[in-house]
Amino acid sequence: DAMVIQNPRYQVTQFGKPVTLSCSQTLNHNVMYWYQQKSSQAPKLLFHYYDKDFNNEADTPDNFQSRRPNTSFCFLDIRSPGLGDAAMYLCATSRVGGELFFGEGSRLTVL
């Protein structure tokens, strides 16, 4: 049974049209992460939540925002997607200090 669920699996949007990706978890983990992974590259951490505390990576563009309304859900908002934002977006969860559990990812295409 899937423990970290991402929706949608595939998202196509137009240049500049806002997109929201969602992530839910059944593990009751404190920490939730969003990663961006471009083709043939390693995952790159965008930000993470420790409970409701938001931690942004220094090089994450302002175009990327996140919300965590409760323990189970986390959203990634891309306010004005550019062609360079086409990527796989990965959500992960963990206990504090524990290993990460990843979802299957949401693949974003920008036209």
Added chain:
Amino acid sequence: DAKTTQPPSMDCAEGRAANLPCNHSTISGNEYVYWYRQIHSQGPQYIIHGLKNNETNEMASLIITEDRKSSTLILPHATLRDTAVYYCIVRARGAGNNRKLIWGLGTSLAVNP
């Protein structure tokens, strides 16, 4: 920047052991070695981690050299489903942002029939 170095690709025959090396010569005493793998178009999957002792679980074995500057992930009987990119990562102990995973490019393992 990643603190690990891995060969970009490896091949292994089905049923044989796959030995994936990783160099982490600048590892510090409070850093663990973690391994994840990523099958094509899926999210990464945790495999195993260790500090200084060798570790084994149902998926793999991790051999860490005595000086901790390198390690080897061993898949004892590789199957076609083990074809994936394998990431070796060092991660600090303790809480806080220094525990985030810093990913390198990994090793693309192809298991051949």
